[in-house]
Amino acid sequence: MFSKADLRPCRHCGKPVRWTTSEAGRPFGVNPEPDPEGNTAVMRDAPGTLRSRRVSTARPLLSHERLMMPHVATCAPPTPEVTQSPRTPPRAAQGRLATVYDLASYRRPR
Numbered sequence: 001m002f003s004k005a006d007l008r009p010c011r012h013c014g015k016p017v018r019w020t021t022s023e024a025g026r027p028f029g030v031n032p033e034p035d036p037e038g039n040t041a042v043m044r045d046a047p048g049t050l051r052s053r054r055v056s057t058a059r060p061l062l063s064h065e066r067l068m069m070p071h072v073a074t075c076a077p078p079t080p081e082v083t084q085s086p087r088t089p090p091r092a093a094q095g096r097l098a099t100v101y102d103l104a105s106y107r108r109p110r
């Protein structure tokens with residue numbers, strides 16, 4: 001029922017998202033594979049449009065629908081690089097300490 005033609009990369013995280021049309025007629029992105037934890041029913045209608053709707057107790061999932069997770073629920077854009085840098089790079093400091101220690105032990109009289 002699903003096709004690769006429905007997949008478009010998310011502009012936030014770059015992951016593939018299956019694009020459906022919500023009941024309001026708006027594009028609604030869900031994760032590509034069905035998810036038992038999801039809350040969105042997705043089905044393809046007769047003209048071939050992938051349609052989604054919110055599942056509720058009043059309107060449970062139907063047999064021709066798949067339960068999907070809205071992509072926004074799991075969208076995790078790559079975290080921006082930390083701009084704060086430590087005052088002294090830890091690796092260089094460790095290297096310097098190790099050098100000092102080596103010299104001291106070298107000079108210790110026997």
Ligand SMILES: [Zn+2]
Nearest residue numbers: 010012013075
């Ligand atoms: Zn995303």
